[in-house]
Amino acid sequence: xxxxxxxxxxxxxxxxxxxxxxxxxxxxxxxxxxxxxxxxxxxxxxxxxxxxxxxxxxxxxxxxxxxxxxxxxxxxxxxxxxxxxxxxxxxxxxxxxxxxxxxxxxxxxxxxxxxxxxxxxxxxxxxxxxxxxxxxxxxxxxxxxxxxxxxxxxxxxxxxxxxxxxxxxxxxxxxxxxxxxxxxxxxxxxxxxxxxxxxxxxxxxxxxxxxxxxxxxxxxxxxxx
Numbered sequence: 030x031x032x033x034x035x036x037x038x039x040x041x042x043x044x045x046x047x048x049x050x051x052x053x054x055x056x057x058x059x060x061x062x063x064x065x066x067x068x069x070x071x072x073x074x075x076x077x078x079x080x081x082x083x084x085x086x087x088x089x090x091x092x093x094x095x096x097x098x099x100x101x102x103x104x105x106x107x108x109x110x111x112x113x114x115x116x117x118x119x120x121x122x123x124x125x126x127x128x129x130x131x132x133x134x135x136x137x138x139x140x141x142x143x144x145x146x147x148x149x150x151x152x153x154x155x156x157x158x159x160x161x162x163x164x165x166x167x168x169x170x171x172x173x174x175x176x177x178x179x180x181x182x183x184x185x186x187x188x189x190x191x192x193x194x195x196x197x198x199x200x201x202x203x204x205x206x207x208x209x210x211x212x213x214x215x216x217x218x219x220x221x222x223x224x225x226x227x228x229x230x231x232x233x234x235x236x237x238x239x240x241x242x243x244x245x246x247x248x249x250x251x252x253x254x
Contacts, residue, residue: 037129039076039097043069047125048102055107055114062111065173065189067104076100078164078197079157082206085199086240088156095135096160098126099142103161106143115151119144148232159236163244166229167197167208179216188225191217199242206237207245219248230254 042048049069056068079096102125106118119140126136142158145151146165153159174190176182182190194211208230212222223230230246234254237244246254 037098037126037131038094039080039101042098042101042129043073043076045125045129048105051105051108051121052102055104055109059107059111060175063176063183063185064111065185066175067107071168071173072101072104074168075103075161075164078167079160082160082163082197082199082240083156086201086242092156095138096142096157096164099139099146099157099161100164102139103143103146103165113147113150115144115147148228152232153236153239156240159239162236163197163206163233166226166233167195169195169210169226184221184225187217188222191222204242205245206233206240206242207247208233210246210248212248214249219253222248223253 052067052069052072056066059065059067076097077100079100080093083093083096099122102122103118104114105121106114106116109117109121122143123136123140126139131139138155138157141154142161145154145158146161148166151158153162169189169192171190171192174182174186176186179190191213192210193213194209196209198207198209199205200207212219230244233246234244244254245252
């Protein structure tokens with residue numbers, strides 16, 4: 030029996046055979062290329078966080094579910110190629126969600142969010158895409174680093190490994206979304222961190238503005254952005 034969109038949940042999407050295989054292969058490919066973890070765990074974190082952001086800001090349950098679903102499958106395009114993985118992922122997601130019975134308008138919203146989530150080619154175009162961008166770009170954590178040899182860390186490894194704690198806070202009253210980081214500067218300097226991630230943080234700022242909020246970044250207790 031084909032399920033209608035109202036019955037679709039992000040946890041169910043993450044159990045879908047096609048989704049799991051695309052995520053597994055994409056994460057495997059990125060591992061070979063030296064990228065950090067982009068597994069189901071990353072997608073589950075992004076899915077929950079995207080939904081939480083819209084929930085805290087008072088968006089509808091329907092929009093929250095769409096953001097969760099977009100987060101769950103936003104990285105499936107990595108199975109095709111890392112470059113333009115957002116666009117590949119959008120096409121793949123549209124096809125999978127069509128087979129699962131999601132209505133046309135909702136499929137287009139999710140596909141558009143996925144197609145615009147990468148900082149090299151996209152940007153926030155609606156609430157769902159803004160929540161996806163914020164959730165994805167703020168998933169910075171030590172256990173995303175696959176390389177266990179600190180001596181051979183590249184700059185992306187150092188940036189992620191240097192983060193000993195990261196917390197995203199949403200304050201609806203103050204119209205503020207904050208990413209609070211604790212960074213071990215013996216592993217990566219502040220300059221090194223922002224050299225790599227400044228583009229993503231600026232993308233978060235624009236996404237927050239679309240949601241009618243400001244994006245604030247603190248590192249080791251000091252406001253940075």
